[in-house]
Structure formats: C-alpha cells, structure tokens
Amino acid sequence: MKREGFFITLEGGDGSGKTTILGRVAAYLQNHSMPYIITREPGGIEIAEKIRSIILDPAHTAMDARTEALLYAAARSQHLAEVVEPALEQGITVLCDRFVDSSLVYQGVARGLGIEAVREINRFATGGRMPDLTFYLDVDPEVGLSRINANQSREVNRLDLESLEFHRKVKAGYEQVIAAEKQRIVVLDANRPVHMVEQELVQVLKDRILKDF
Numbered sequence: 001m002k003r004e005g006f007f008i009t010l011e012g013g014d015g016s017g018k019t020t021i022l023g024r025v026a027a028y029l030q031n032h033s034m035p036y037i038i039t040r041e042p043g044g045i046e047i048a049e050k051i052r053s054i055i056l057d058p059a060h061t062a063m064d065a066r067t068e069a070l071l072y073a074a075a076r077s078q079h080l081a082e083v084v085e086p087a088l089e090q091g092i093t094v095l096c097d098r099f100v101d102s103s104l105v106y107q108g109v110a111r112g113l114g115i116e117a118v119r120e121i122n123r124f125a126t127g128g129r130m131p132d133l134t135f136y137l138d139v140d141p142e143v144g145l146s147r148i149n150a151n152q153s154r155e156v157n158r159l160d161l162e163s164l165e166f167h168r169k170v171k172a173g174y175e176q177v178i179a180a181e182k183q184r185i186v187v188l189d190a191n192r193p194v195h196m197v198e199q200e201l202v203q204v205l206k207d208r209i210l211k212d213f
C-alpha cells in the first residue's frame with residue numbers, strides 16, 4: 001500500500017525568509033519527482049483565506065487574543081479537512097507555511113494565553129495531526145523587521161505593526177516550543193544568505209525524507 005505523504009511545515013519569525021525557502025524546497029522535491037503541494041496558514045482555501053483577512057485586517061485592533069487564537073484554530077481545521085488530509089492520504093507531500101507551532105508561539109507565548117491552553121484548542125481543531133518534519137528559520141528580530149521594511153511589495157498586516165518587543169517574544173516562544181520537540185523541529189540559522197540556509201535544509205531532506213521515498 002502506498003504510504004501517506006510527508007507533512008512538512010516551515011516556521012519562523014516575520015521576515016525569516018520562509019516564503020523564499022519554501023519555493024526552494026518545492027523545486028527540490030520537483031527535481032526528485034516527488035508529488036507535493038504547497039500551501040499556507042492561515043489560508044490556503046477560500047474559507048480559511050476569509051478567516052485570515054478578518055484576523056490580519058489592520059483595522060481590527062480591538063481583537064481579543066482568545067478570539068485571535070480561536071480564529072487561527074478554525075482556519076486550521078478547515079484547511080486540514082479540505083487540503084492537507086486529502087493530499088496526505090493520496091501520498092502527496094504537503095509543504096505548509098506555518099502550522100500549530102505558530103499558534104503556540106504567537107498566541108500562547110507572545111500574546112500570553114499560555115502554551116497549554118493554545119495546544120488544547122488546537123488538539124480539538126486538528127484531531128492531533130502534527131507535521132513529520134518542521135524547519136524553524138531562526139532570525140534575529142532586528143534582521144527580520146529590516147527585511148520586512150525593505151520589501152515594499154509585501155502586504156502589511158496587523159502583526160507587522162507589532163513592536164520589536166513583540167517579535168522578541170516570538171523568538172523566545174519558538175525557543176521554548178523547540179526545546180520540547182528537538183526531533184521534529186530542525187533549527188536553521190536564517191540570518192545567513194538564503195543559499196546557505198537552503199544547502200543545510202536540502203541535506204536534512206535527503207537524510208530524513210528522501211531516504212524513505
């Protein structure tokens with residue numbers, strides 16, 4: 001019987017280069033004739049994209065942290081049901097820009113709701129589905145923010161308007177989440193130029209994914 005597809009996620013602070021790196025991973029899988037889809041959270045499909053626009057609307061400054069956490073979990077649940085689970089079932093690898101770890105870090109730590117409370121609502125939303133492998137692009141908040149500011153074509157969302165202090169909390173949050181899951185989450189130093197990050201990432205893909213394909 002054909003095995004399930006691999007579920008690979010990318011995590012990182014804002015401006016860590018996730019989108020660029022995701023494109024490189026996709027190209028690598030394509031060169032190895034590995035079927036894949038590329039998607040993102042919050043979003044990926046109509047219902048979840050609509051939830052995304054509510055969450056990230058710069059006008060929604062009144063949004064309560066719990067509301068935010070529940071909306072992310074709602075978008076995640078729909079995205080899993082419509083996109084991720086059907087693909088994995090067909091043996092297709094899913095590359096996803098952000099997943100539960102983002103909620104644990106942004107809502108659990110940076111917004112202060114607590115990792116366990118956020119894990120709990122996400123357990124309900126995901127039915128316990130977790131990635132096989134996660135790459136965390138570790139970038140200094142100052143570097144991340146300067147990249148965001150230099151990229152004029154990027155959408156400016158509500159979270160981009162957060163302070164440097166918030167982004168520092170995000171980094172500390174990732175460190176906390178990673179410490180508990182060193183096997184699943186691979187840390188890549190994303191302060192370096194993209195080609196260096198990519199080289200290291202490809203080596204991990206060879207060792208952890210392609211050997212089983």
Ligand code: TMP
Pocket residue numbers: 014041042072098099100102103104106107157159160
């Ligand atoms: P993006 O810029 O990587 O597309 O992500 C949009 C923003 O949403 C980013 O600032 C991180 C945030 N986010 C959360 O706060 N919680 C979540 O669960 C997810 C998926 C994203």
